[in-house]
Amino acid sequence: MHEAYDFKAVQDKWLPVWDKLQPFKSGSDDDARPKKYVLDMFPYPSGDLHMGHAEAYALGDVIARYWVQKGFNVMHPIGWDAFGLPAENAAIKRDADPRQWTYENIAVQKASMRRYACSFDWDRTLHTCDPEYYKWNQWLFLQMYNKGLAYRKDSAVNWCPDCQTVLANEQVVAGLCERCDSAVTKKKLNQWYLKITDYADRLLDDMDQLEGKWPDKVLTMQRNWIGRSNGFEVKFEIEGEADPVTIYTTRLDTLHGATFMVVAADSAFAARLASGSSIEGEFKKYLDSVKAASDIDRLATDRPKTGVFLNRFAINPANGERIPIWASDYVLADYGTGIIMACPAHDQRDLDFAKALGLPIRVVIETGEADPNESGVATSDYGTLINSGTLNGLASLDAVEKLIAELESKKLGKRARNYRLRDWLISRQRFWGTPIPIIHCEKCGEVPVPESQLPVELPSATGLDLKPKGSSPLGAASDWVNVSCPKCNAPAKRDADTMDTFFDSSWYYLRYTSVDRDDVAFDKKAVETWLPVDQYVGGVTHAILHLLYSRFFTKVLHDLGHLNFTEPFTRLLNQGMVLMDGSAMSKSRGNLVKLSDELNTHGVDAIRVALVFAGPPEDDIDWSDVSPAGSLKFLNRAWRIAGDISSKPGVNFKDGDVALRKVTHKSLNDISLAVESFRFNVCIARIMELVNATRKAIDSGCGGADPAVREAAEIIAIALSLVAPYTAEEMWEKLGHKPAIANAGWPVVDPALLEDDAVEVVLQINGKIIDRLEVSPSITKENLEIAARANEKVAAALSGVEVKKSIVVAPKLVNFVI
RNA sequence: GCCCCUGUAGCCCAAUGGCAGAGGCAUGCGACUUAAAAUCGCACAAGUGUGGGUUCGACCCCCACCGGGGGCACCA
Numbered sequence: 064m065h066e067a068y069d070f071k072a073v074q075d076k077w078l079p080v081w082d083k084l085q086p087f088k089s090g091s092d093d094d095a096r097p098k099k100y101v102l103d104m105f106p107y108p109s110g111d112l113h114m115g116h117a118e119a120y121a122l123g124d125v126i127a128r129y130w131v132q133k134g135f136n137v138m139h140p141i142g143w144d145a146f147g148l149p150a151e152n153a154a155i156k157r158d159a160d161p162r163q164w165t166y167e168n169i170a171v172q173k174a175s176m177r178r179y180a181c182s183f184d185w186d187r188t189l190h191t192c193d194p195e196y197y198k199w200n201q202w203l204f205l206q207m208y209n210k211g212l213a214y215r216k217d218s219a220v221n222w223c224p225d226c227q228t229v230l231a232n233e234q235v236v237a238g239l240c241e242r243c244d245s246a247v248t249k250k251k252l253n254q255w256y257l258k259i260t261d262y263a264d265r266l267l268d269d270m271d272q273l274e275g276k277w278p279d280k281v282l283t284m285q286r287n288w289i290g291r292s293n294g295f296e297v298k299f300e301i302e303g304e305a306d307p308v309t310i311y312t313t314r315l316d317t318l319h320g321a322t323f324m325v326v327a328a329d330s331a332f333a334a335r336l337a338s339g340s341s342i343e344g345e346f347k348k349y350l351d352s353v354k355a356a357s358d359i360d361r362l363a364t365d366r367p368k369t370g371v372f373l374n375r376f377a378i379n380p381a382n383g384e385r386i387p388i389w390a391s392d393y394v395l396a397d398y399g400t401g402i403i404m405a406c407p408a409h410d411q412r413d414l415d416f417a418k419a420l421g422l423p424i425r426v427v428i429e430t431g432e433a434d435p436n437e438s439g440v441a442t443s444d445y446g447t448l449i450n451s452g453t454l455n456g457l458a459s460l461d462a463v464e465k466l467i468a469e470l471e472s473k474k475l476g477k478r479a480r481n482y483r484l485r486d487w488l489i490s491r492q493r494f495w496g497t498p499i500p501i502i503h504c505e506k507c508g509e510v511p512v513p514e515s516q517l518p519v520e521l522p523s524a525t526g527l528d529l530k531p532k533g534s535s536p537l538g539a540a541s542d543w544v545n546v547s548c549p550k551c552n553a554p555a556k557r558d559a560d561t562m563d564t565f566f567d568s569s570w571y572y573l574r575y576t577s578v579d580r581d582d583v584a585f586d587k588k589a590v591e592t593w594l595p596v597d598q599y600v601g602g603v604t605h606a607i608l609h610l611l612y613s614r615f616f617t618k619v620l621h622d623l624g625h626l627n628f629t630e631p632f633t634r635l636l637n638q639g640m641v642l643m644d645g646s647a648m649s650k651s652r653g654n655l656v657k658l659s660d661e662l663n664t665h666g667v668d669a670i671r672v673a674l675v676f677a678g679p680p681e682d683d684i685d686w687s688d689v690s691p692a693g694s695l696k697f698l699n700r701a702w703r704i705a706g707d708i709s710s711k712p713g714v715n716f717k718d719g720d721v722a723l724r725k726v727t728h729k730s731l732n733d734i735s736l737a738v739e740s741f742r743f744n745v746c747i748a749r750i751m752e753l754v755n756a757t758r759k760a761i762d763s764g765c766g767g768a769d770p771a772v773r774e775a776a777e778i779i780a781i782a783l784s785l786v787a788p789y790t791a792e793e794m795w796e797k798l799g800h801k802p803a804i805a806n807a808g809w810p811v812v813d814p815a816l817l818e819d820d821a822v823e824v825v826l827q828i829n830g831k832i833i834d835r836l837e838v839s840p841s842i843t844k845e846n847l848e849i850a851a852r853a854n855e856k857v858a859a860a861l862s863g864v865e866v867k868k869s870i871v872v873a874p875k876l877v878n879f880v881i
Numbered sequence: 882g883c884c885c886c887u888g889u890a891g892c893c894c895a896a897u898g899g900c901a902g903a904g905g906c907a908u909g910c911g912a913c914u915u916a917a918a919a920u921c922g923c924a925c926a927a928g929u930g931u932g933g934g935u936u937c938g939a940c941c942c943c944c945a946c947c948g949g950g951g952g953c954a955c956c957a
Contacts, residue, residue, distance in 0.1 A: 237954095280951075283885065287953055294957080312957060325957090366955090398956045405957085411882095412955055483956050606952090676905070678894060683950085688893045690906050696920090697905085733903095745895065748904035755904090762921095825900050830938045832900065870937050876899055880937050 068699045070666030073789045077802070078177065080792075086805035087131065087182040089138040092592040096136035100593045101127040102572055102632075104601030104609075105142045108168035109149045112175045114641040114648060114674075114686065115602070117658050120181050121671040121786070122638050122680050122743065123600040127182045128785045129738045132809040138593055139182050140575040142189035143169050146197075146564045148226060148242065151495040151529055160524040161495040165192055175659070179667055180788045182805070187575050191567035192495070196574065198518030199584035200566055201500040203616075205511050206623055208501075212258045213489075215509070218397075219329070220488055222250035227531025228492045229254060231563060232485050233288075233608045249354070255499060255560065256486040259615050263289050263482045266614055269630055277635040278681065281606045288607050290483025295467060297404070297476040299324065300378040301336075301388070308332070308377070311399030311481055314409060315466050316459040318381040319451035320427035321404035324388045325370065325416065327396035328353050333373070336388065342374045346390060353392040368393055368416040379404075380475050381466070382452060391416060399481050411441040427451050428459060487612065489563045494521070494529050494536040496561030504548035504555035513549055519557065535559040568609055569616040572596055572631060584625075591627055599632040602640070610635070636741060639683035641674070648686070656686050668787035669695035675786050676747040698790045701754050701783060704776050705794035707767045712799040719771025721816075723764065726756045727775045728816035734782050735812070743786075750782050773798070778810050826851050827878040828860050844871045851877035 090096060103123040106116060127139040143165075150161040157164070169190060176183065189196050207213040221230040225245035229252065234241045259266075267289045270282050294313035301308055310324070326333045328350055337346035349371040370391030377386050393412055394403050407417035408426040414435055417424050424436050430446035432438075445459035454462045470476030490499065498519045500512035512519055522543040529536050538544055538559035548555040576589035595617075610632070617631040640647060643654040661670050672694040677684040716724065730753040737746035757775040761767045777798055784791035784804045795804035819840050824847065826834045834856045838847060848871045851857055861879060868880040 280885070284952060287884085290953095290956065292956070310957085314957080368955090393955050393957095395956060403957050410957065412957075415955095481956070603951090676894095682894095685893085688906080690893090693906060699920090742895090744893095744905095745903080748895070751904050823900080827899090827938075830899095830936095835900075868937060870899090872899065876938090878899085878937055 068702050068790075070668065070695070070698075070789065073793045074178070074667060077789055077792045078180075080802055081180075081805075082177075084803050085185075086803040087127070087137070087139060087184050088186060089140075089184045090136040092589050094136040096134060098593060099127075099130040099135045099137045099598070100596045101130065101137060101139045101598045102575075102596045102600065103139075103141060104599070104605065105144050105568070105571065106172060107144045107147060107149070108165055108172055110168060111171050112179070112658055114656055114658050114661075117179065117670060118641050118674045118684065119600060119602065119638050120176070120179065121674050122636065123598075124180075124182050124671075125675065125738060125743050125746075125785045126598050126600070126636075128788075128805060129809070131182065131805060132781065132784070132807065134808065138187070138575070139184055140187040141176065141181065141183040142571060142575065143172070143191065144564065144568050144571075145169065145190045145192035146496045146561075146567055148228075148493065148495070151493055154495075154524065155529050161529075162192070162524070165190075165495075178662070179671075182788075187578050189571065189574055189578050191564070191571065194518045194520050195581060196571075197497040197567070199570075199574065200497040200562060201512070201517050201519060202514065202584055203570065203620075204497075204562070204566075205500060205514065205517075207257060207619060208511055210619075210623070212261065212619060213255060214258065215253055215255050217251065217253045219249040220252050220254055221247045222252075223247055225531075226493075227533050229488060229490065231488045231565070231608075233487075233611070254488055255490040255558075256488055257615075259487045259612075260482060260484055262615050262618050263291065263484050265618055265629075266484075266611065267291055269614070269618075272630060273635075276633060278603070278637050281603065281610065281635065281637065284606045285611055288484060288611065292481045292483075294479055294481065295463075295470075295476055296400075296479040297380060297470060298474075299380060299404070302376045302378070302385070307475075308402050309400050310402045310404045311479060312404055314406065315476075316445070316448065316454075316462045317406040317409045317427055318379070318404070318466060319448075319454065320406040320408050320425045321379050321381075321386065322384075322407060322417070322423045322425055323386050323405045324377045325391050325394045325403050325405050325413075326373070326388060327394040327401040328370070328390040328392045330396040330401040332401060333390040336373045336375050337390070340374055342372065346371050346373065349390065356392070368412070368419045370416060370420060372420075380470070380473075387422070389416075389420070389422075397485065398483070407441070408435045409441050409443055411443070414439070414441040425450055487563075487615075489566055490560035491563055492533060492535045493531070493561055494524060494527065496564060497566065498537065499558040499560050499562060501558040502546055502548060502555045503558060504551065504553060506553055507548055507550045507555075510548055510550050510555070516549075535561065537561070565608055565612050569612040570620070572599075572613070573620075573626075587625070590625075594626070595628050595630060596632045598634050598636065600636045600638065603637040606637075636680060638680050639678075641684050641686055643686045645685060661691060665691040665695050666698075666789070668698055668790045672698065672747060672786050675743045678744055680741055680743055697751060697754070698783075698787055700758065701750070701779055701787075702790055702794055702797075704754060704757050704761065704779065705797035707761050708773050708776050708798060709768045710770055710773045712773075714770045714773055716770050716774040719774055720760065720765035720769045721771075723756065723760045723769070723771040723775060724813075725816050725819075727753060727771065727778055728812050730756075731778050731782070731810055732812045732817060735809070738785065746782075747786060750779060753779055753782075780804060781807050781810060822874050824851070824874055825876040826854055826857050827876060828857070829880055830878060833857065833860060838874055840874050842874050844873045847871055847873045847877060851879075 127137055131137045145165050150165045153164045154161040221235050223230055223240040223245050225243045235247050240247055294311055295315045296309050296311055298307040298309050337343050370389045373388045373390055375388045377388055379386055405413040407413040407424040409428055427450045428446040429449050430442045430444045432442045435441050448454045448457050448462045500519050502510045504510050522540045527536050527540055544557045573585045573590055576593050577586040580586055613631050618629050620626045621629050648655045669691045673689045673691040677689050730749050733749045734746050760772055780791045780794040792804050821837045822840045824836045824838050825832050834854055864881045866879050866881055870878040
């Protein structure tokens with residue numbers, strides 16, 4: 064009778080030992096070993112860790128621990144994304160300082176991570192809410208400010224009425240606040256922006272080097288988000304205006320079909336065209352109705368088109384035609400020039416508008432499809448030009464070339480590009496974030512805080528009303544906000560807004576290299592040693608926001624001379640979500656599975672194994688399909704093997720049972736391949752297989768004293784150390800070794816043992832299997848065919864018939880076509 | 882509406898174009914037990930969503946459709 068495996072005792076036994084040995088402390092910058100930087104997305108400290116964290120960190124851990132075993136100098140750090148609204152909301156509820164809530168939660172999560180046995184280097188950790196960290200946010204902001212990459216402007220911004228703060232475009236999902244699901248409205252405000260649009264082309268083009276290393280899904284999402292469009296700008300004269308206006312189109316070939324012009328109703332240009340004219344009242348009424356509509360209304364695609372005629376006319380430069388100008392909300396003020404030429408026959412939106420308001424529709428491209436006048440469906444394919452004067456008969460693309468040449472020579476048009484991407488709005492009217500290091504002086508205007516005065520620390524929250532009210536709570540901290548101008552010493556005020564917390568996370572991966580430095584954001588040599596990140600692991604929820612911003616920051620810092628690379632994350636793994644009964648776990652849904660409960664019931668290792676084994680890492684896991692009890696059973700079986708080994712450590716494995724050794728080395732080979740290709744579920748299946756084979760060898764094969772059995776057990780322990788570190792360490796001790804198994808080294812596969820003595824070859828006639836044959840794996844094609852023809856059943860089938868073709872794949876199959 | 886991913890035993894999942902099954906869960910039977918749980922052993926099952934095509938040969942490649950998931954959705 065075996066003693067029972069007591070996971071609780073094993074956990075309590077090894078944790079303090081590892082704390083002392085620190086098996087995952089990364090080496091210094093001049094370590095001779097090749098480096099690997101494995102990075103998990105850092106958590107937001109809202110309460111304790113949950114199932115999603117458990118999965119993500121288990122996966123990252125497999126990778127980090129594997130490279131440690133392989134002898135790499137691995138850096139695997141963790142920190143906390145510690146600024147943000149939840150801390151502030153919790154503080155408001157409890158009338159406390161957000162600091163307290165945040166640091167308490169960090170302590171809770173850190174303790175959980177230690178128990179969860181994450182292979183983090185605890186000497187490299189950071190909290191973005193520490194002044195030692197956000198000082199460098201401010202420094203970075205000023206670097207960008209000095210380069211003109213951070214600027215202020217007035218514009219209608221996304222406003223969340225619930226959070227009482229502005230949102231970046233990326234934080235608005237289908238018209239709703241991504242955080243609280245409130246309907247987002249527009250508000251005219253003066254705000255800080257980062258000029259990410261300057262980097263649009265590079266952000267797009269550099270994705271070529273990420274191809275195959277990042278999930279296609281993420282690359283596609285980023286490409287869509289940037290939304291580069293290649294087209295043309297064309298100037299149109301306006302009757303009664305001195306200067307022509309410019310429109311943007313991707314379909315220059317349809318220029319002759321432009322039967323009207325539409326300007327964005329909420330643009331300054333529309334207001335100017337309307338002002339003082341007879342339709343001004345009507346226009347204002349329309350504009351008011353447009354402004355009242357929420358984003359959700361605007362986004363409804365089946366919404367009927369509306370607009371108002373501005374009683375003005377433009378001249379189509381292609382044919383001199385006088386076309387009416389309308390204002391409508393289906394044209395966006397902040398894309399292109401906010402003015403379009405409308406070609407209803409070949410653009411569905413324009414067609415819908417023309418039909419709704421009774422405007423002419425002229426087909427100018429013959430595509431062979433039904434006439435849009437009758438079908439109501441715009442024909443958007445390229446084709447042959449008609450109704451287009453001298454261009455008639457030309458193919459679309461030829462017409463474009465001819466037109467652009469003419470327009471260019473008359474300075475009426477040129478090739479142009481547009482992007483869906485907008486500049487990144489970073490100011491937030493909240494307390495718990497990085498203060499923007501700018502002082503507003505009546506005389507000098509915006510004055511950057513001198514570098515020597517950084518950080519601009521947040522004042523104490525005591526006495527401040529943190530409740531959202533549309534302006535930053537910092538504005539009320541009079542001791543803090545009132546300062547003298549660094550330039551002229553006159554009384555001035557600090558900028559009271561704080562930065563979007565995505566600013567914090569856009570460069571934290573650089574800071575890990577230099578957490579103990581207070582004189583620089585990051586040490587150049589350390590960064591050049593460790594970066595770029597070799598493997599980044601995190602949720603697909605950050606496919607656009609965080610990953611796009613981080614790529615942007617890396618390029619900016621590169622251009623400023625601080626980095627020698629332009630992409631921060633070489634490889635990216637997106638783990639799936641952990642669901643319960645088909646939907647995301649949440650307290651309100653009542654389907655929340657508490658991680659701490661599961662850990663108490665089944666132990667850390669069993670939970671880690673269960674999560675990793677549940678399926679491919681990028682797939683969602685349904686917890687109702689997961690069996691932590693089954694995982695614990697498996698760990699038990701593995702652990703018992705260590706107790707059944709009766710040979711001494713150091714015994715020569717070469718003297719062991721060859722059959723088992725072959726299984727062992729085949730498994731080892733498969734395990735390595737599976738880990739390196741992120742098929743961690745397969746990796747565990749292979750370990751299970753090896754455990755089963757070893758069990759059999761002990762019970763009914765070569766027995767527990769055979770060196771091959773020890774070899775198998777040691778390889779099981781080391782492979783298991785990637786996923787189930789406690790069980791592995793316990794096995795390692797039982798096998799007579801000293802801790803830590805994390806540093807045992809990855810066993811080397813003996814290629815000679817991967818060769819089978821004999822393999823089974825399939826014999827087919829016309830693709831149908833008629834027999835099997837045992838042959839040597841090194842058999843030649845010729846010999847295999849001879850052997851196949853000699854087979855009784857084959858010979859019988861082939862006798863008297865003509866073999867049209869024989870396919871011989873050594874050493875797998877022979878197929879005779881008759 | 883457009884684009885992408887996906888569909889294999891009751892369930893989760895494996896299978897460089899070459900014997901559909903590696904592993905697990907669940908289930909059934911047996912061993913141990915006074916009994917049960919745990920444990921151990923054995924067994925069970927699909928012809929790969931549907932219809933075409935390419936190929937000597939297709940879960941794998943191509944086309945269409947169906948179901949599931951995701952992204953984009955007035956960006957001219």
